[in-house]
Amino acid sequence: MIPLPLAFGAPLFTHARIRSTPEDFQVDELPSFEASGEGEHLLLDIRKRDANTQHVAKRLADWAGLPEMAVSYAGMKDRHAVTTQRFSVHLPKRVAPDLAGLASDEIEVLSSTWHNRKLQRGALAGNRFKLVLREVDGDAGAISERLQQIALRGLPNWFGEQRFGRDGGNVPAALAMFAGRRVRKDQRSLLLSAARSALFNQVLAARVEQGSWDQPLDGEVWMLDGSRSVFGPEPWSDVLAERLGRFDIHPSGPLWGAGELRSVDAARELELGAIGDEQSLELRAGLEAAGLKQERRALRLRPALLQHQWLQQDVLELSFALPPGCYATAVLHELGPVS
Structure with a gap:
């Protein structure tokens, strides 16, 4: 894995601890719709502690006496944390077992209601975080100023280390899969x-090093805030500048797959140069052969409702909300290393 550059200068502390307890990493899923109150899909809002999403889904399937495919969820949540998220259980006969049978130290059912559709992946408005960093040795004023910069300007929209597995092992495993190693269907995804x-x-690292992660390049492809819709390239204009300034649009980078890369000119040159090494070419070829199509992702992320307070001299609490698919570790990265 490449080291990720910093957008705002040097780290403000050399080390901090997170997840000393699951309560130090709290995530609340923000639903994107109201339940209909009818139908044969039981929607459950569940608070889980120190348990991963797939484990809870299996518990729900066992509780309902159904195969795991009858249980769905909008997004994956961290294991070493306290998180709330929605699950749906398909109960065609509209008869649910006693919810008390789910209660444990790991699982608490907060609410349940019926809905007329299965819960789809990605069906959430975002996530709200409350994080506690301990053993922070840094200047409180400098940390406050950095957080104000982030609130005003946003920050690079990195994929977090969770995406890459323990010690970054998912990328070598992907290369082995592309070379012919057989893997399970869920692992393949x-x-x-x-x-x-x-x-x-x-690509994002190259834009950060260039200082253009939140600025336009010739040939830029723009992504609408809060959606997957893209447009461009088109000539730079006062209208685009105004929209960029109010976070209505963001520069974007490629999610690689088969098909023509949409960017042109300087943006395209940078993108292809950043992923032109031998390993990247193997990854690109493997993704194309797997049938994935070219897509885009915003290079810039703006946390909402970003706040902080010092619980003790060396204990910092952060709270903020992020859009779906964005990582809290992107915020922490701009402050200093945590483990």
């Missing part, structure tokens, strides 16, 4: 995502 994410991060 994970490795394809890791390969795509690694290439995106390399």
Whole structure:
């Protein structure tokens, strides 16, 4: 994995601890729709502690006496954390077992209601985070100023280390898969995502080093804020400058796949140069052969409702909300290393 550059200057501390307890990393999923109150899909809002999403999904399937494919969720959540998220369980006979059977130290059912559709992946408005950093040895004033910069300007929209597995092992595993190693279907999807994410991060790293991660390049492809819609390239104009300034649009980078790269001119040259090494070419070829199509992702991320407070002299609490698919570690990266 390439080292990720910093957009705002040197780290403000040399080390901080996170996840000393699961309560130090809290995530609340923000739903994107209201339940209909009818139908044969039971929507459950669940708070989980120190348990991963797939483990909870299996528990729900066992509780309902159904195959795991009858349980769905909008997004994956961290294991070593306290998180709330939605699950849906398909119960065609509209008879649910006693919810008390789910109660444990890991799982608490906050609410349940019926809905007329299965919960789809990505069906969330975002996530709200509350993080506690301990053993922080840094200047409180400088940290406050850095957070104000982030709130005003946004920050690079990195894929987080979770995407790449323990010790970054998902990318080598993806290369092995592309070379012919057989993997399970669920693992295949994970490795394809890791390969795509690694290439995106390399492009974003080049833009950060150039200072253009939140600025236009000739041939830029623009992404609308809060959506996957893109447009351009088109000539730079006062209208685009105004939209960029109010975070209505963002520069974008490639999520690699088959098809023509949409960017042109300087943007295209930078993108291809950033992923032109031998390993990147192997990843690109593997993604194309796997049938993925060219897509785009915003290079810039703006946390909402960013706040901080010092709980003790060396204990910093951060809270903010992020759009779907964005990582809290991108915020932490601009402050200093955490583990």
